[in-house]
Amino acid sequence: MAKMYTPEMEKIAKKKARRNKPIKSTPAYEAWKRFKRNKTAIVGLVVVCILILIALFANFIAPYDYQAQDYMAMMQEPSSAHLFGTDQFGRDIFSRCIYGARYSLFIALFCTIAALLSGGLLGIIAGYCGGIVDTVIMRIMDVFQSIPMIMMAMCIVSVLGNGIPQLVAAVMFASMPTMARNNRAAILRVRGCDYIESSEAIGVSQMKMIFKHMIPNAAGVMIIYFVGFLAVSIMMMSSMSYIGVGLAAPTPEWGLILNDGKAYLTSSPYMMFFPALMIMITCFAFNLLGDGLRDAFDPKSK
């Protein structure tokens, strides 16, 4: 008798195939599976990757030197020779934006790492120790936080002067309180879990408890904050440069390019349009990525 092929049999065959697949399901893999399903997050990830590539290979991509002034081609509208047009010194805005990615992304990365190392660590200590240590650290952070972020950064720069290290310090101090708060919350949440008590019962030492149980379990949430903060840092840096307390010209930082175009807004709006677009796309991509990570690591928080 010829073998019948029914949908039922197809189902069974599929099941058998699934059963033979090895179990490979670490929590990280589960998170990745959830992340993959999220289309907007993938868009965010792709854009961020492109931006990083642009930043790394800026010198190959940019058609002109970002400082080269071409007096023959000042204030030119976007064309095939100058994709984003030129500024009042004849510099190619496209090249400046490309190099800008390098500055903006890497300084933002430094700022966020610095904030994580300072604020994050304080938050972890506060969350783990609790009691008086927690109170003292968090009240100091409260005082910090009562000053608006950008004001705080401006004050620091006006005391320390202009420059990249100063800018990093400024952004770091400004974002430290929020970083501390977030990381403290992440640690507290993990600390309340039964498995911490269970590890305590089998005699795991404090250090091991922090590094083997608490931080790995809080890491997902911490990464989410980290990515979110990259966007904030880029915004903050650009705003500071724009109002003239960030980096000094002629650094091709997006905020600075924006500032350059300010005077010509009515006659040549493209001078502001393109750097603004870059800032927007970057922040948007980081936020998409951050949201995607949140859904992936923390499926219940939705």
Add this chain to the structure above:
Amino acid sequence: MAENLLEIKNLKKYFSTPRGSLHAVDNVSLNIEKGKTVGVVGESGCGKSTLGKTLMRLHEPTSGEIIFKGEDIASMPIKEFKKKYRADIQMIFQDPYASLDPRMNVLQLVEEPIKTNNKGMSKADVTAKAKEMMELVGLAKRLEGAYPHELDGGRRQRIGIARALSLNPEFIVCDEPVSALDVSIQAQILNLLQDLQQERGLTYMFITHDMSVVKHISDDIVVMYLGQMIEKCPADEIFKNTIHPYSQALLSAIPIPDVHVKHERMVLKGELTSPIDPKPCCRFAARCPYATEQCFMEEPKLREMKPNHIVACHHAEDFINDK
């Protein structure tokens, strides 16, 4: 009489809350013989879990003594306790879903206690020992690399048991180890615990709210109400000759899976009162159908009404011959 492995004397654990001091465990005295199982029953909030965790020094006792192998472990500095006795007193946790680190696989979870408590043991030995423990509790070899989220409740609870047992403890506090499990799995775990007890001469404190489970597994039963021990007797006795009205109510409240047994139900009014700054009276008086003026005036003491059967009730005499 067998020797006492653990003696609890006037143990108290108070928590300070904004509304006053919460008497989670209030003046509990109890002897636990080696190789026996003491069941602790009570409703949620009666302090049974706190009692277990205080024995483990996961909570610091407010006052009282816990004498383990002739030494008071309650007053000992926590560091010394951890060094000397941590491995001897272990705990199986209630919720097998929450008490395992989700980022560790089965083998790592079972290896952790061995690694922590045997510094200097080679990695291969640790793994070998962990595998031995897995086999002991009936975890298949192929599960070694699995993560807790892939396993069902029964298997997770087996990991919890393997973790506790790997330290060769003498005394295990089982904090509601089967309440989160389905009946068919519950039976597997209860049998496993019984087998392990027989093989290794373990002593259990079995905390649960389920009367039928506690009856099945225990030698002695302690009934707790609002932090206090109100009745203690051998397991058979409690079902035949319960004395304290609360224990009677607790028993009669259990739905019995039999259509022909229609027992007289004693339905209690109200719910547990607050254990915060309790007044010096019988704590059960407000819900007790037999309460008299005396019950609201003074606190009943534990009295031995029969051999090995102690009760804290002013009117205990009246209930003895009732049944």
Add this chain to the structure above:
Amino acid sequence: MDENILDIEDLVVHYETEDEVVEAVNNIRLTMKKGEILGLVGETGAGKTTTALAIMGLLPEKVGAVKQGKIKFEGENLLEKSKKEMRAVRGKKISMIFQDPMTALNPVKTVGDQIAEVVLLHNKCSKVEALKRAQEMLALVGIVPERYKDYPHQFSGGMKQRIVIAIALACEPDLLIADEPTTALDVTIQAQILDMMRALQKKNNTSTILITHDLGVVAEMCDHCAVMYAGEIVEYGTLEEIFDNPKHPYTKALYKSIPSLDKDVERLHVIPGMVCDPSDLPSHCSFYDRCDEKCDAGKLHDPEAYAVKDGHVVKCFRCQQREGEEE
């Protein structure tokens, strides 16, 4: 028959995600007469709650879907109703009590308002009348009516469950589905709630589906009982039949694995293995791997429901065979 308040025919419910298909409910048939209490027993993942949600039309959207079958409520197929029509049925004709009373109430509204809300939604009446009804309902479930102005957090767990029941009964539904209504409560409180539910049931003659994993609760409350395993009803019958004359190996094993209060047993009977993964159900009898009385037929095919007696249905080859031998 017209008396049947609920008729479930060949219901199949699947949850579909990208990687797997969870076969939560497979081909169940169930009839319920008016005024009866039906117990739905089974372990975690047996499909009890899914069945309830399917009746309520509350299966999680996109993921859960009824693949096949009919749910006839008072003669009308609920699955053919539009969302809007279902909304009118829910709360008014069919109510559900959820397992956890702590999360079922809105913490920022007074309990009186929450009961009145349901009343207003389904009846044409004024706010004052609705609130009056709310107070009546509170009195009915044993709470002082004056407390209608209190917020949920001012009540204890048992009281909250009473309020949840009050909400469910406010519109005098024809069918009440109680999903593990006492699982989160202590035994003494459970006894209170069960007493109250029984009294109310007698008074209003509300048909009730009681979902539970506790055979004791079923013995006390129900008229009929359906035992579920891996999304199927493996045994259905009157309470007496199921308790005194269980036929399915699973039901039998279940009784033996519960520690008993009045009998002394050294070791509990164990059902070996574990519930099969509902995303990976075998094509043979789903209980085969754990069965005490394995049969060759069960290894190859999935048994059909078979009526051992009038009104006692078992899904097992053994029973069929045995019956055949006797005759």
